[in-house]
Amino acid sequence: MNLDYLRSFYITVQCNSISKAAKELHLTQPGLSMQIQNLEDEVGATLLIRSNKGVELTEEGRVVFEHAATMLSLENNIKKSLKNIEKSKKTLSIVSCKSLGEYVLPCSIYTFKEIYTDVDVKLEVYNTSTVIKKLLAHDTNIGIITGPSELENISTTPILADKLVLVGGPDTEFDSITLDELMSLPLILREEDSTSRLLLNNLLYKHLIDIDDLNILLSSNSPESIKSSVSFGRGFAFLPEIVIKRDLRRGDLKKISIKDFDSAFNYHLAYRKNYEFTSYEAVFKKFITSSKRCFCY
Structure with a gap:
């Protein structure tokens, strides 16, 4: 699973807005929408329902969102551990x-x-x-x-x-x-x-x-x-x-x-x-x- 796509999906849900999430991720709105679409294609399910009020998770979207936090946190911990190894090198x-x-x-x-x-x-x-x-x-x-x-x-x-x-x-x-x-x-x-x-x-x-x-x-x-x-x-x-x-x-x-x-x-x-x-x-x-x-x- 592409973690960049997963991160874009996760931030979008947190912001409850494609436009706000795009600004935070430094992406265009069409670019962000494309990443979410690519993630949906990967998992084979629709994850978000878009409306004038924001975005709403589907049942499959709630499952992905629950695991996304763990996966992204794990990625961050891996990067931190690698940086610590690099810092310890003389x-x-x-x-x-x-x-x-x-x-x-x-x-x-x-x-x-x-x-x-x-x-x-x-x-x-x-x-x-x-x-x-x-x-x-x-x-x-x-x-x-x-x-x-x-x-x-x-x-x-x-x-x-x-x-x-x-x-x-x-x-x-x-x-x-x-x-x-x-x-x-x-x-x-x-x-x-x-x-x-x-x-x-x-x-x-x-x-x-x-x-x-x-x-x-x-x-x-x-x-x-x-x-x-x-x-x-x-x-x-x-x-x-x-x-x-x-x-x-x-x-x-x-x-x-x-x-x-x-x-x-x-x-x-x-x-x-x-x-x-x-x-x-x-x-x-x-x-x-x-x-x-x-x-x-």
Whole structure:
């Protein structure tokens, strides 16, 4: 039996009026009448007699009306019970920048889950600007970003130090260069709105170098794509050290030092200012800033 039709019938009897019931149910009168007709077709009996004085139940209608209250109450109780189950679930939503989200956090989340087995974790990975947008839009309560945020309504806590590293393919013949020599290297960089690109821009600016004056071959939003291109000798790239550590150990990439170039930065836990964490979000914040976090890279 269609419960929507049953509900329409039940409300109509309570209101003793098709027009009043239609208004309460946000239906047109013809639409409501059609639903009652459909219910009557389902049960194979006329349930209401319509008149200028309102509606009157038939004998079959009285039977259906008596059971309707029980059936609709049961439906409501089922929905409440399902909502209570949903509320009792602890789902931790984390939105992270790509460097940590793709290379470091999965191992840490695995450790977190081993300790806190009752918390489900949902991890999404974007660039830092998107992470901040999702925090501001209340799509998530916990973000992990590259560098600090200058927004007044976003609070941050440093969780890991890193540095931008210049890398070339394994057959690169030199180990170090000067900033002047950097200008002629063919570079593959992160996309323009990425924080890694912004960090590089700010670092170069300290040395009076405009990033647009570099020899940029192409830009990509994928660290893996950049690493692949560099490993095949297609160019050089600036990437966070945690992104390339395994590649350096395997010999797929080669680290190139730049004289007098300090490229250190921090990753931060980010959240809305004055936001009150749930109990399990607070537990994760304590975990990710502790020695138990087990970052793997």
